[in-house]
Amino acid sequence: MRKKVVRKVVLRAHKFYEYNYNKGVIRLKNRKCPRCGSIMAHHMKPVERWHCGRCNYTEFITKK
Numbered sequence: 001m002r003k004k005v006v007r008k009v010v011l012r013a014h015k016f017y018e019y020n021y022n023k024g025v026i027r028l029k030n031r032k033c034p035r036c037g038s039i040m041a042h043h044m045k046p047v048e049r050w051h052c053g054r055c056n057y058t059e060f061i062t063k064k
Helices: none
Strands: 017-020 025-028 041-043 049-051 058-060
Touching: none
Parallel strands: none
Antiparallel strands: 017 025, 041 049, 049 058
16 A cells, blocks of 8 residues: 655645735735736736736736
8 A cells, every 4th residue: 555645735725815914915916807807917028017817918017
């Protein structure tokens, strides 16, 4: 018989939200897509931008 291997799995929800248990506040880290409403990814290279993987909406960040 093989031994059962126990692996520590990080839940995906903890990557997308910030928690403040003292105040009871839960806040989304990334932006929401204005087109479809899903969570957008923040890319730094080659050009800084926000990108939605579902509908391919992209916002480029320009420096002032």
